[in-house]
Amino acid sequence: MGGHVYKHLDLTGSSEVSSDDAIKRAIAKAGESVRGMHWFQVLETRGFIEADKVKHWQVTIRVGFRIED
Numbered sequence: 001m002g003g004h005v006y007k008h009l010d011l012t013g014s015s016e017v018s019s020d021d022a023i024k025r026a027i028a029k030a031g032e033s034v035r036g037m038h039w040f041q042v043l044e045t046r047g048f049i050e051a052d053k054v055k056h057w058q059v060t061i062r063v064g065f066r067i068e069d
Helices: 019-030
Strands: 006-015 037-050 053-066
Touching: 006 019, 019 037, 019 053
Parallel strands: none
Antiparallel strands: 006 053, 037 053
8 A cells, every 4th residue: 555644743943043044943842752744834933133133043844754664
């Protein structure tokens, strides 16, 4: 029987550098304990403003990972 089964996990990464860096941080941290991650979807992007400048980014992503056979 072919096909795969996936589970979804929502994560929020934070970075003072960029929204891309926030995503990479979230995926890297999850990779320490979650195996088989295959894709992600950006659900929400937020930022914190301080002194009229972007202080940091927060990005919430949904990660799909394959349930092992």
